[in-house]
Amino acid sequence: MKKLLDFLLRKKHWFLFIVFEVISIVLVYQNNSYQRSVLINSGNIVSGYLGSIYGDIVSYFNLKEVNRSLQRVNGEMEMKILELQEQLEIMQADTVTFRGAVRDSIHDFPYQFIMAEISSNSFVQLSNYITLNKGRIDGIQPDMGVVSDQGVVGVVSQVSDHFSVVIPLLNPKSRLSCKVLGNNNFGYLIWDGKDASCATLEELPKHAEFNKGDTIVTSGYSAIFPPGLIVGTIEEFYNGRDDNFYSLKIRLATSFQTLQHVRVIRNFRQEEQINLEKEAKKNDQ
Amino acid sequence: MINNILRSILYFVVFVMFQVLFLNNIHYLRIATPFLYLYCIIKMPIGISRSGVLIFSFITGLIVDMFSNTPGMHAGACALVGLLREPLIHFLQGEDIADGLYPSYHSFGYAGFIRYVALFVFIHHVTLFLLEALTLFDPLFLLIRVGASVLMTILSICAVELFNFESQKIGE
Numbered sequence: 001m002k003k004l005l006d007f008l009l010r011k012k013h014w015f016l017f018i019v020f021e022v023i024s025i026v027l028v029y030q031n032n033s034y035q036r037s038v039l040i041n042s043g044n045i046v047s048g049y050l051g052s053i054y055g056d057i058v059s060y061f062n063l064k065e066v067n068r069s070l071q072r073v074n075g076e077m078e079m080k081i082l083e084l085q086e087q088l089e090i091m092q093a094d095t096v097t098f099r100g101a102v103r104d105s106i107h108d109f110p111y112q113f114i115m116a117e118i119s120s121n122s123f124v125q126l127s128n129y130i131t132l133n134k135g136r137i138d139g140i141q142p143d144m145g146v147v148s149d150q151g152v153v154g155v156v157s158q159v160s161d162h163f164s165v166v167i168p169l170l171n172p173k174s175r176l177s178c179k180v181l182g183n184n185n186f187g188y189l190i191w192d193g194k195d196a197s198c199a200t201l202e203e204l205p206k207h208a209e210f211n212k213g214d215t216i217v218t219s220g221y222s223a224i225f226p227p228g229l230i231v232g233t234i235e236e237f238y239n240g241r242d243d244n245f246y247s248l249k250i251r252l253a254t255s256f257q258t259l260q261h262v263r264v265i266r267n268f269r270q271e272e273q274i275n276l277e278k279e280a281k282k283n284d285q
Numbered sequence: 286m287i288n289n290i291l292r293s294i295l296y297f298v299v300f301v302m303f304q305v306l307f308l309n310n311i312h313y314l315r316i317a318t319p320f321l322y323l324y325c326i327i328k329m330p331i332g333i334s335r336s337g338v339l340i341f342s343f344i345t346g347l348i349v350d351m352f353s354n355t356p357g358m359h360a361g362a363c364a365l366v367g368l369l370r371e372p373l374i375h376f377l378q379g380e381d382i383a384d385g386l387y388p389s390y391h392s393f394g395y396a397g398f399i400r401y402v403a404l405f406v407f408i409h410h411v412t413l414f415l416l417e418a419l420t421l422f423d424p425l426f427l428l429i430r431v432g433a434s435v436l437m438t439i440l441s442i443c444a445v446e447l448f449n450f451e452s453q454k455i456g457e
Contacts (some may be wrong), residue, residue, distance in 0.1 A: 013335035013368060020343045020364035027350070027357025028416055047305075047352045054306055122354070124312035126417060129354040165354070193423070194315070 048163035052119035052133050059117070062258055073149045111226055113263040114139055116146075119163065123170055123196040123256040130154065130166040132262065140164045143224060145265040151230040151253030152176065152218060153262055164264075169231075170196055170256055177222050178231050180208060181215040189216070189231060189250065196256055198235065201248040208246065210234060216250055223273040225265065289330055296325035297345060305352035316426075317433035319441040320409070322349055326367065327405060327442065332384030335371050342367030355417070362413035366405055377401050390446060399443060406438045 008015070116134040134140055136159050146153040146166050154168035155176075167174050170191050178201055179186040187204035201216060214234045220227025236249040304322035312318055326342045346363030350356050374382065377400055378393060386392045393401060414431045 013339055016336050016339050017364060017368045020339065021361055024343075024346075024357035024361030024364065024416075027360065030356065050306075051352070122309075124315050125355075127354075194426075196315075 045160070045162070048119060048131060048133075048160065051131055052117075052163075055117065055119040055121075055133070059260055062260065065258055066260055069149060110268045112266045112268070114266060116140075116164075116262055116264055118260055118262060121256070121259060123168075126193045127172060128168055128170040128256075130168050130259075130262075132156075132164045132166060132264070133162070134264070135160050135162040135164050137161055139266060140264055141266075143270070144267070145225040146262050147225075147229055147265060148254050148259055148262045150255065151232065152225065153254055153256075153259065155224055156264065166262075168256060169199055169252060169254070176225075176231065177219045178216050179219040180204075180210045180234075181217050181228075183209060186219040186221065187245075187248070197252055199232070199250050199252055201234075201250050202245065204246040204248060206244055206246065210237075210248075212236070216248075223267060223270045226267075289333075293325065293329060293341070296328060297341075300325045301345065301348055304349060309353050313433070313437065316430045317437040319437040320406075320413075320434070321438065321441045321445065323363075323366075323406060323409060323438065324442050324445055326363065326370070327402060328387060328389075329370075330384075331371075331374060331382060331386045331388065335368065338370055339364060339367040342370075358413055358416045361416055362409050365412050366409045369408060370405070373404055374401065377404070389449075398446070399439070402442050402446075403435075403439050406435055406442070410435045410438065 114134060116132040116138075118130055119133045120131040122128045122130075130146075130153070132140070132146075140156060140159050142156055142159055144156045146156060146168075152169065154166045154171070154174060156164050157167045158165040169176060169189065172191055172193055174189075174191060176189040177186055178189045185205050185208035187201045189199050189201050191199045204210075212234055216231045216234065218225040218227055218229045218231060230253045232250040232252040234248050235251045237246055238249075300322045304320065308319050308321055322345065326338070326345060329338055329341065342363040343360055346360035349359045349363075353359070374388070377397060388398060388401060390398050392398075410431050414427055414434075418427050
């Protein structure tokens, strides 16, 4: 017995090593599943706080760029308002009452935006994550969509009280349902871990019609994003692994390198839709 | 002894901060990242118990993981180099190296120190990138990434050691 104890004490670093390796492999494995440990990521209080200080400092460097893009968006919005105003005037000028212009209280717009700033961001690793400076207290929940003024950014995966971690399109775990603007054939957008400005749209059926430069938008099938948000434009296309589908190379609309301000989309009917879909699947079996 | 612990903690804070705030954002040509935080494990004094080194390096890895959203990867790789550090030093410098010495150009010689750093970094990076590749596999790209990052880390560690005046003072 004494010999055994001696042996264990002498070799204690080996046991320590095995324990540590098991812990890290469990962590790596957990990281692969969708629900990750909240403690060891950039959303916890220490690293989130430090990251947001750093983000504050860095954000001064691109103020000019941000300003320019805000001005552009502002201009586009103004154009849209003018367009809508014109349409409204045409309708009002018409003597026939137009029922469509009356607001229907049942068909309320079920989405709301929460503005957030990025406190840490990565775009060159194999699996990228973005940390936002808003969390549960500000109303953010997992599975909410995130967009910028340029286009779709990603989906919220982890939320702590003051921070949240987003899985951006630049992560192999992200799988976004998209369609070509103008027709209803949809495919899935995935990322291959190499280029931060391009992604691949897969499983688009052969009979779909499209051209280079066409716009890709969200399909709205997933309850996370409303339909019609810009994702990117078609850069190239080639045949998929099996010949019934196309694979498209998509130039992403969002430039992840200079991203700073994002909006988190809150869908008031998301829970209802997910529950309904679950129910339907259960009935199916 | 107290001096040793303070020094290790100072190295730890400075280099881990530098790593997570600046170096993690460097990806030269999208392939190479220097992992300079290894310097604080490399510079631990010789003669500390193997379990001590192991615990220190595991915690270092875990904290780097926490900031770079890679749970377990750095921790696993650091635990392995932490365990292999002492045999590595004895293998390169012989069994009769004095306790309490810090690895440096002075104590190991230029070639000896660079050999030590190179092997240390190589073991760490191969483990790290293999753990990372469990999620996504592309062998050629992986090899290029490992090679480029190893070179980058060795260069940055050797450069920092060259300008570490305190280390030169202690060597005298």
